[in-house]
Amino acid sequence: ERCIRDSYKGDSDIQLKRANVYFEETAKAKYTPRSILMDLDPSAIDNIRTGKLGKLFGADSIITGKCSSGGNWARGYYTAGEQYMEQLMNICDKKAEECDRLQGFQFVFSLGGGTGSGLGCKFLRELKEIYPDKISCVNAIFPSPKVSDSVVEPYNATLCLNHLVEYADICLLYTSP
16 A cells, blocks of 8 residues: 555665565556455445545455345355355456466455454365465464454354464464454
8 A cells, every 4th residue: 555556656666576475456557456355245345445445446456245144154164155255266266367476375364353353264175175285374363352352252262263274374363442
């Protein structure tokens, strides 16, 4: 975000040369983040889309569900999230094919909600099966009892931990303030 907004505004050729690690250049010479935004609850993604950085993300890399996972790990992993796995994997495969030298994947998700914990773990497992030699680095936000709005958040995090141990090469845990 510091140097790339609507156009490159930095003064370093090295920054521009290395921008393709996290950004992809479009046909219009704009840079968009090399990312996939996914949430089963459309309101969270809509907040990003309509926010000041919403123009950065390409519409082809945003997936929203029609209903929430209800903060339930099992709904994110087995039912509501399952119907989006093929679409999610297709976008991920397309983005991986566009990379010159794919090294791995970085994830950022919450362990408290149903999409982050359930669908996030399922996606992590699927990627590890398809790309076993690529590094999976997970940045996971652990639920905090100070900010928690659901009694099932600790259970969601507990169910997710086994998948993180099994499929993540690197796992960085953060807590909500």
